[in-house]
Amino acid sequence: MREALAQVRQDLGGGAVILGTREVRRRRLFGLGTRELIEVTAANSQTEAPAAAPSVPVMKMASSTFTSTGSVLPGALHAQFGEQLSRLHAMVEDLSKQGRIDHLLPELPSELVPIYAQLLEAEVPEVLARRLVREVAERLEPDEAARPEAVRDALRAAVESCISIAPPIGAVPGARRVVALVGPTGVGKTTTVAKLAANFKLAQGFRPGLVTVDTYRIAAVEQLRIYAEIISLPLAVANAPGEMTRAVEELGDVDLVLIDTAGRSPRDEVKIRELADFLAAAQPDEVHLVLSAVAGERSLRSAVERFAHVKADRLILTKLDEADGLGGVLALLGQADRPVSYLTTGQAVPDDIEPADRRRLARLILGDEVVA
Numbered sequence: 001m002r003e004a005l006a007q008v009r010q011d012l013g014g015g016a017v018i019l020g021t022r023e024v025r026r027r028r029l030f031g032l033g034t035r036e037l038i039e040v041t042a043a044n045s046q047t048e049a050p051a052a053a054p055s056v057p058v059m060k061m062a063s064s065t066f067t068s069t070g071s072v073l074p075g076a077l078h079a080q081f082g083e084q085l086s087r088l089h090a091m092v093e094d095l096s097k098q099g100r101i102d103h104l105l106p107e108l109p110s111e112l113v114p115i116y117a118q119l120l121e122a123e124v125p126e127v128l129a130r131r132l133v134r135e136v137a138e139r140l141e142p143d144e145a146a147r148p149e150a151v152r153d154a155l156r157a158a159v160e161s162c163i164s165i166a167p168p169i170g171a172v173p174g175a176r177r178v179v180a181l182v183g184p185t186g187v188g189k190t191t192t193v194a195k196l197a198a199n200f201k202l203a204q205g206f207r208p209g210l211v212t213v214d215t216y217r218i219a220a221v222e223q224l225r226i227y228a229e230i231i232s233l234p235l236a237v238a239n240a241p242g243e244m245t246r247a248v249e250e251l252g253d254v255d256l257v258l259i260d261t262a263g264r265s266p267r268d269e270v271k272i273r274e275l276a277d278f279l280a281a282a283q284p285d286e287v288h289l290v291l292s293a294v295a296g297e298r299s300l301r302s303a304v305e306r307f308a309h310v311k312a313d314r315l316i317l318t319k320l321d322e323a324d325g326l327g328g329v330l331a332l333l334g335q336a337d338r339p340v341s342y343l344t345t346g347q348a349v350p351d352d353i354e355p356a357d358r359r360r361l362a363r364l365i366l367g368d369e370v371v372a
């Protein structure tokens with residue numbers, strides 16, 4: 001109570017008139033026990049109408065810690081985070097107007113409202129956003145909740161824990177590594193094959209070769225042939241699963257075989273089975289499922305489920321530059337238990353590709369970093 005009264009004096013000045021006090025016990029966020037608050041209603045004697053001071057929570061767990069719901073950031077912190085906080089504040093107001101967060105606010109400590117808003121802004125589904133905020137609340141020490149940078153670090157850590165990373169393609173000079181890219185139509189498989197091939201050849205000195213089994217689309221083979229010519233790589237075409245072994249042999253002395261496949265709708269089980277036959281013949285060491293970050297959470301999940309039949313166990317996320325929010329990707333990664341091997345960030349071959357990095361992906365998802 002002494003601390004609460006000191007806070008009232010600080011907020012409203014020495015002439016403050018105490019109108020009432022009471023002890024309140026509140027459920028903590030998501031049922032994490034209770035916390036005790038002291039609510040002081042006070043009026044500034046200078047004002048005409050009585051003004052209610054904010055409820056002043058005193059955390060019993062650490063009675064030395066004192067948090068005011070109406071606290072003001074110290075100068076240095078304000079300079080650093082002030083602008084960002086105003087932006088988040090505006091965002092919270094918007095979301096509140098849309099009725100998207102009101103149901104949560106009574107339970108949500110005010111310090112965590114900005115990160116909840118940030119997650120919704122990044123298109124993270126509400127159920128996952130709530131889970132992450134709960135995790136943040138659990139990660140924070142009592143005295144950290146009032147420090148915006150500690151809250152943000154805890155959020156990043158919670159997001160990072162949803163992401164698992166696969167190592168880049170494990171090619172070894174002199175040995176032959178066979179790698180296939182599969183995925184829905186138009187996600188960027190052919191472009192990514194070209195980026196990988198160019199980087200392995202130009203930057204790392206490997207001898208890659210390309211195989212295409214994309215014989216459905218007119219010009220699909222041509223698209224890869226043009227890349228093969230520009231990068232000076234051997235290219236072989238397999239029109240049927242039975243031609244796969246011959247196609248790989250045709251490439252000659254290469255240490256990385258990159259197989260480009262036709263885009264398959266995840267709903268087309270016949271074509272997915274056919275793809276499985278091609279891959280069974282190729283015996284790839286790695287199968288990467290290429291997914292566009294622009295796609296919604298449901299289609300991402302169904303692609304992962306359907307392409308599990310061809311043993312696609314790593315993900316390449318494309319078009320990060322085009323996605324407005326990566327919350328759907330985060331939801332997928334949190335559930336699908338598939339590591340991410342590469343990220344692609346534009347149409348340019350060979351530049352717009354990078355090995356996946358957990359910290360970078362978390363920052364991109366949270367909007368703390370943009371695609372360069």
Ligand SMILES: Nc1nc2c(ncn2[C@@H]2O[C@H](COP(=O)(O)OP(=O)(O)OP(=O)(O)O)[C@@H](O)[C@H]2O)c(=O)[nH]1
Nearest residue numbers: 185186187188189190191263318319344345346347
């Ligand atoms: N913005 C952006 N566009 C990309 C990226 N990767 C590929 N694209 C573009 O996406 C379009 C389709 O790329 P493709 O490589 O042909 O896609 P695909 O998966 O091989 O398509 P299908 O073989 O028809 O299934 C092209 O216009 C590419 O330039 C990326 O990371 N960012």
Ligand SMILES: [Mg+2]
Nearest residue numbers: 189190214263
């Ligand atoms: Mg293609």
